[in-house]
Every structure is written in structure tokens, then in C-alpha cells.
Amino acid sequence: MICRLEAPLKRGDGIVFDAGDPTKKEEGGRVYDLRSDRVKLEGEVPEGDLVEIVPGRNDIDLGRVHEGDRIWKTSDPALDRRLRSTFETEKPYRTFPLAVSVFGQEGSPMRTIWTDTRLGTTVAVESEMPLERAEKRPLGEEVLNEQLGRLGGTLFYLDKLEVALKGDVIVPMRELNRMRREAAEQLELLREQPPKYSKRHVDVYADSGSTVSNVEMAAPVEITVLCRTLEQVKAAAETDVSMIYADFEFIKQFPDAIAVCRAAGKRIALATPRIHMPGENGYHRNILNLKPDAVLVRNTGALYYYLRERAEKPDAVHPLLIGDFSLNVANHKTVNVFREAGCDWITPSYDLNIQQMVDMLRRADTSRLEVVIHQHMPMFHTEHCVYCTFMSEGTNYTNCGRPCEKQRASLQDRIGMSHPVRVDEGCRNTVYNAIEQSGAEYLDTFLELGVRSYRVEFLEENADKVREVLSLYQAALNGRIRGSEVWRKLKATNQLGVTRGQLVK
Numbered sequence: 160m161i162c163r164l165e166a167p168l169k170r171g172d173g174i175v176f177d178a179g180d181p182t183k184k185e186e187g188g189r190v191y192d193l194r195s196d197r198v199k200l201e202g203e204v205p206e207g208d209l210v211e212i213v214p215g216r217n218d219i220d221l222g223r224v225h226e227g228d229r230i231w232k233t234s235d236p237a238l239d240r241r242l243r244s245t246f247e248t249e250k251p252y253r254t255f256p257l258a259v260s261v262f263g264q265e266g267s268p269m270r271t272i273w274t275d276t277r278l279g280t281t282v283a284v285e286s287e288m289p290l291e292r293a294e295k296r297p298l299g300e301e302v303l304n305e306q307l308g309r310l311g312g313t314l315f316y317l318d319k320l321e322v323a324l325k326g327d328v329i330v331p332m333r334e335l336n337r338m339r340r341e342a343a344e345q346l347e348l349l350r351e352q353p354p355k356y357s358k359r360h361v362d363v364y365a366d367s368g369s370t371v372s373n374v375e376m377a378a379p380v381e382i383t384v385l386c387r388t389l390e391q392v393k394a395a396a397e398t399d400v401s402m403i404y405a406d407f408e409f410i411k412q413f414p415d416a417i418a419v420c421r422a423a424g425k426r427i428a429l430a431t432p433r434i435h436m437p438g439e440n441g442y443h444r445n446i447l448n449l450k451p452d453a454v455l456v457r458n459t460g461a462l463y464y465y466l467r468e469r470a471e472k473p474d475a476v477h478p479l480l481i482g483d484f485s486l487n488v489a490n491h492k493t494v495n496v497f498r499e500a501g502c503d504w505i506t507p508s509y510d511l512n513i514q515q516m517v518d519m520l521r522r523a524d525t526s527r528l529e530v531v532i533h534q535h536m537p538m539f540h541t542e543h544c545v546y547c548t549f550m551s552e553g554t555n556y557t558n559c560g561r562p563c564e565k566q567r568a569s570l571q572d573r574i575g576m577s578h579p580v581r582v583d584e585g586c587r588n589t590v591y592n593a594i595e596q597s598g599a600e601y602l603d604t605f606l607e608l609g610v611r612s613y614r615v616e617f618l619e620e621n622a623d624k625v626r627e628v629l630s631l632y633q634a635a636l637n638g639r640i641r642g643s644e645v646w647r648k649l650k651a652t653n654q655l656g657v658t659r660g661q662l663v664k
Contacts (some may be wrong), residue, residue, distance in 0.1 A: 173234035188218025256318030428453035435460030599645035
């Protein structure tokens, strides 16, 4: 077989012929000989040479080999031997430094202390015979360094030696060898033992407050509302809510919402997308250009952008930064982290059940926490666009025709529930739970813990539903009705966050 080498080849290497069909058995074997113009080639033949490959006898059925088949090199015995020599050996792959101290005087045993400086473990080994006066070659740093440093074949090497012998003394070399071997064996045994951990008591609540201040209790109770349609914004602007969040699919819808809120004397916050990808800072820049009163920040990338704007333009008027649930604030420490970073308000994570929420509120500064008390839970977020896939012939936003601007989609589950799907500027989809859920049952508890801001989120509700829901929550906060009546009248799921917890029935 004649071929031009694309890689070095030599006798004994394994080869296989690629027929191009994975279902067929491949022909292969060992290279018995290499020839060029009928002359045997010795050693490894470099790539680029035109050679005749002679396979081992009966290794290959030449009738199944065709002109043009590629030949792959499958093994290299010399390389295998070289690699095996790196791990099939009794020598340790890695050695560790030792620090040795030597003490003693004439008439007493020589004492050595061996320290594994990486682990900090220490062993002490004494000579079995006393030190004697040296008449010719007393023990010194040079002799001890040579004898105690013969640690070949062990896991260690001598890194530091401290000699504190008094007078010119000596001990037999065989005794030094015995002490060295004994110390190495003891240190190796200590390395084989599992590390010992000592439990440290850490007061994780040392930096938390345990009571609600009078200032927090005296602050007025406010309801904010998150709207996803202009109709909802107009209805909410007619109520007593303190601020309206506009969470629209497209930024071009924001100016109309701002105009409605400005006319009604309401503060307005604009929501960022849930995901911040590279190159998407233009979205945040457009939000700032619209001059909202606040921004609902949903990821740390957006938070970084707005904090940088504050730092670079300290004299400008900047919107409030409200951290949303997706920042995953789940305990008092993360509350402190995001407050110190620059968030003016913070929304606790949806991963908290009611007991976990209460535990956090007892420890955190609740004066700047906003609890989402009513919502359609966002179940998952995806870059797969349902609208583009099922409502158009296109493949992306450049050719899909933007059906999401005219139609509404939902995903139906196995029991027939239809879960709404909403899009954002980046063509990403969020799927929401079909049934809204309410935490109204826990309003009294939250009020006692100092929470003064409560958010109600809408999805596809009409104006009448917006007014009904907000009036029920306002009545509950004013004490005119019980919180449990709210979710019963709304036929909402009675839970807070993703789950009520496995112990709640």
C-alpha cells in the first residue's frame, strides 16, 4: 500500500483504514515494515514522505481496502511506554517540604522534630543511644543536612534544617538513618488520615437587627402595582397606589405609560428585561432617557450599569433602583449586600416560603423591603421564542414578522391549564402560571414586622379586574376585611413565593 504520510509513522504503530461507513467493520493492524523504492526505512518516517506500508501478516484483508481510503494512526508503542513511565512507578508524583529541628547534648539522646509544613503535622523522633563526644567529625549542619535529607522514595524533601546541638557530639550514621526512616513513615501515616475539622461557632445574626424600629412602624403603608398593558396602567392611575411599574414587552410602549402616570400625578418605574446579554446596554440607556422615577432592576448586569451611571454623573438626577425578586435576596445578609451596593428598595426572593420569609424579615431592615403580595408566578424564562416557532415561517426577529406584537400565546399543560407566554425586546419568552397567587393571608404578620410596601402584579387582567383587586388589598391593609377574604374572593392560590413549604398543609 502506497500513501503519503500526514503524520510521522514507524514500525509497530497501529493503523486503521477508514472506509467512510461506520456500520462496516474496519480493517486495521500493526505496521510491519516501511519502504521507499523497495528500500527498508529505519526509525520514524516524517510526515510528507511517500512510503509503502507493509502490514503484519494476516492483519489486514487487502480485498476490503480501496484506493482513496484514509489511514488513521491508532497507537504508538513508544509513546505508550513514555506515558506509562509517568504513572506506573513507585516514585511519588509529588513531594512535600519538611522542616527539621535537631537538639541534644553529650550524654543525652539526640531529639529531632519533623514538621510537614504543608499540613502542619509534626512528629518527634529520638535516638536510641546518647550522644557522645566527637573526636574527629562532629555532627554539624553539613553532615545532618546530608544524612537527614536522604528522603528519596518518600513523599518528602528536606526544606529547612535547624541545628541546636551543644558541643561537639556524634551519633552513629545508622542511627541517623533509622531516625529519618521512622520520621518519614510517621508523617506519611499522618497524611493518610482524614483531616480533622474543628467546629467554629459563628453568629450569623451578629450583624442583623432583631426588632422593628418605631420609625418603620410609623411609616405609611403603600401599595405599588406592576402593569403589563396600557389599559392596566390607566386603571391603576385612578386608584390610591403610590407607584406604577410598567413591565411592557417593548420599550416603544413606555412613553404612553409615562404620559398617563405624569397626568395622574403618579410615580412610575420601568422594568428591565430579566436577562442582560452583552451588547444590550442600549436598552438601559433608553430607559434612562425616558426619565422614570425608578427602575425595577432584574439582574446584576443592569444594576451594574445604573450604578456606574450614578458614579460617572454624580450631579445628575437618577431614578431609584428597586431590586426585583430575581436578584435572589433570601436572607438579611443579601439584603445588606444589595443595599450597600446601591439598591434603594429590594424585593425578597420568590424561593422563600412563609416561614422563611418571616425569619428573614425578623432579621433584616424592613424599611426598604417591598413584598410582592399578588402575582402570576413566572415559571420559567427561555431564549426559545414560541411566537417565532409556531406563528411564523421565519427563524428570528429579522424575518418572523413580529407576530408577538399582534397575538397572544399560551402553553397548555396536561390538565388543560393555559399558561400565558410573554416576550421581551430580546425575543426571550417568560411563561407565567395561569392562576394568580396571593399572600394576603400573611398581611398582618408582615405589617407587624415593619413591611410598609406591598406590590400587586397583573398580567392579562382588564381594567375592571385591576380596580377590583386593588380595592380588596387596600381594604385588607386598612383592616376593613381579613386577608383570607381577599384570596377567596379572587379565587387565587393561597401561597407566597414558589412554595408554602413541605410542612404546610
